[in-house]
Amino acid sequence: MNRPWPLFALGTQFGDALERLSPLPPSDFRVARSTIFALVARVRQLDSAYKRAGAVHGCVLAAGSEILHHVEDIGRHNAVDSISGQMWLNGERGDDKLFYTTGRLTSEMVIKVVEMGIPVLVSRSGTTEMGLQVARRCGVTLIGRARNERFLVFNGAERIGFGGCLCAWRACLHACASLIPC
Template identity: 50%
Template sequence: MVAPASLLVRPNPADPKLTHAVDGIDQAGNAVCISVPVERPLTLFLNKREIVTMMTISDYPDCLAVGYLLNQNMLRPGDEITGIDYDDDLEVVVVRTATETNFEDKLRKKTLTSGCAQGTAFGDLLERFERITLDPKAILRTSWFYSLSRAINLTPSLYLEAGAIHGCVLCERDVPLIYMEDVGRHNAIDKIAGYMFLNGIRPEGKLLYTTGRLTSEMVIKIVRMEIPILISRNGFTAWGVDLARQANLTLIGRAKGSRFTALSGIERIVFDSDMAETDA
């Protein structure tokens, strides 16, 4: 298997830091040795304030940190990042900005009054969510979908090497661009958001393919990234569908082989493939 040449970022299943060999037995009692992903804590600081500790495979910590802050509304597009420091031994990543962020100021006020900022942060997420207009002219041709599915499924990955992992792929038309993996689908998508921000990649004309469930969290993140089309080989949650319809996000799930189910934004889908030929 060979990864598409178009990929700017691709999985690296050969990286010895990402997997660990574990001995066991199979259903017949025979000795086996398999690879399993290595899960490590990563504590994120925004300037001098500790934000969260995430469990991750610890590749692309800079992208994960920035993407998490962006998708949680803790960083705004206008905030200037002056540095990102990562210490592998301490398992800490620090994102530094030129000035105190809006979130830090809001967190301090909330902490002084009630001791909890999470409700405020979530309210901010939905407030921004409701103001975003996704590109109504974006389309998804079914021929692109089938081509992408084949390319992604045949790309060497940590999932194929060790399992127990989720993948997210940023694509343009039928071309995979950025393929990130992690133990949590939310981490994988945050890595893509961070990479896009740090490398000036715009969301116009993009779609995102994920192996994870289409939950409210995933829909909120994708809409905040202003990507109009989200595809998953997995299923939906009711609130995820409700939010997708509210934002007019094209939401496609249960995508396996030539089959898929679209529950939102169906006007963007262009049926230009012969199903019989696709199944052949």
């Protein structure tokens, strides 16, 4: 991240943000299925306001399954923006990181991780159609419904190392629009 970026995007600002958005550069970054499972388990173990009171969203920046930053806020956008700011202040790159959110995988969330240079976006929730479209356009691996030892890959399954997992669905990678349950 070379510059701070206005991460809010409402109305015409959203259209402007989408127009100037560039796809992520090609990368050899890969993440093992087991790493995603381990990250989800570590997020569940965090002491969180959500567990105590509910009604908050949490976000995590991770290097593999190691949690680098964890932020909770009433607004999911605020939590993402806080991590973006921490990355910028610390001069951290995103090209070898994963981003986890408890919220839906909306177009705004995908745009934010693209601007942070993060290739993999994971959520315990699902995606929206527009979120999926932006992920496809920008080359983001989009993983939703990540709970316990299962998740759905909505886009970018080529970044996931499935190891010995011979999911029947994996053979349908292109035919099923990259929707891979595992």
